Amino acid sequence: EVQLVESGGGLVQPGGSLRLSCAASGFTFSNYWMSWVRQAPGKGLEWVANVREDETEKFYVDSVKGRFTSSRDNAKNSLYLQMNSLRAEDTAIYYCAKYNGYALDYWGQGTLVTVSS
Amino acid sequence: QSALTQPRSVSGSPGQSVTISCTGTSSDVGGYNYVSWYQQHPGKAPKLMIYDVTKRPSRVPDRFSGSKSGNTASLTISGLQAEDEADYYCCSFAGSPYVFGTGTKVTVV
Numbered sequence: 001e002v003q004l005v006e007s008g009g010g011l012v013q014p015g016g017s018l019r020l021s022c023a024a025s026g027f028t029f030s031n032y033w034m035s036w037v038r039q040a041p042g043k044g045l046e047w048v049a050n051v052r053e054d055e056t057e058k059f060y061v062d063s064v065k066g067r068f069t070s071s072r073d074n075a076k077n078s079l080y081l082q083m084n085s086l087r088a089e090d091t092a093i094y095y096c097a098k099y100n101g102y103a104l105d106y107w108g109q110g111t112l113v114t115v116s117s
Numbered sequence: 118q119s120a121l122t123q124p125r126s127v128s129g130s131p132g133q134s135v136t137i138s139c140t141g142t143s144s145d146v147g148g149y150n151y152v153s154w155y156q157q158h159p160g161k162a163p164k165l166m167i168y169d170v171t172k173r174p175s176r177v178p179d180r181f182s183g184s185k186s187g188n189t190a191s192l193t194i195s196g197l198q199a200e201d202e203a204d205y206y207c208c209s210f211a212g213s214p215y216v217f218g219t220g221t222k223v224t225v226v
Binding site (some may be wrong): 102 | 149151157162163168174208210214219
C-alpha cells in the first residue's frame with residue numbers, strides 16, 4: 001500500500017524558514033518523480049514543485065522560485081521542501097504526491113504551514 | 118500561469134448525471150492530452166479520479182468519465198451518489214509547470 005506522510009509544518013514568522021519532509025513507502029521511491037502541492041485555507045489547489053527521480057530536473061511555480069528548494073534522499077525514501085523567506089501568502093496545507101506519468105496518483109495527508117507574526 | 122476556469126458549483130439528484138467543465142487555453146488544456154481530475158472531501162487529501170483526459174485508475178468507479186474538446190475538458194459523473202458530494206479540481210500539464218482549476222463543489226440534493 002502506497003503511503004506518503006508529511007511532517008515539519010508549523011507556525012513561523014514572516015521571513016523565516018521551514019523544512020518539510022515526506023516519508024514514502026509501498027512503492028519504489030527512486031523510480032518516480034515527486035511533487036509538492038499546496039492549498040491555502042478555504043482555497044483551491046496550487047502546484048508548487050516537481051522533482052525528477054535523480055534530482056537532475058526540478059520545476060517550481062513562479063511564486064516560490066528562489067525561495068523554495070525541493071530535494072530527495074532515495075536511500076531514505078524521503079522528499080523534502082526547504083522553504084525560506086516565507087510570506088503570509090505561503091500559509092497553506094502542503095501535500096506531497098507521487099507523480100505518475102502526467103498525474104498525481106497518490107497524496108499524503110498534508111502538513112499545515114502558518115506564516116504569521 | 119492562470120488557473121483553469123471551472124464552475125463554482127454544480128448539483129444533481131441521486132442517480133442523475135452532472136458534468137463539470139474545465140476551460141483553459143491552447144497552452145495548457147488545448148495543447149496537451151494531460152488533463153487529470155481530483156476529488157477532495159472536506160478535510161481530506163485529493164484523490165485522483167481521471168488522468169490523461171479519459172483514463173480511470175482501477176480503484177475509481179466507472180461512473181466517472183472524462184473528455185476534452187479544444188481548450189475545454191469535462192468530467193462527467195453518471196448515476197450520482199451521495200458519496201460523490203465533494204470538491205473536484207481539474208489539472209493540466211502546461212509545459213514545465215502544471216496548472217489546477219479553480220475547483221467545483223458538487224452537491225447531491
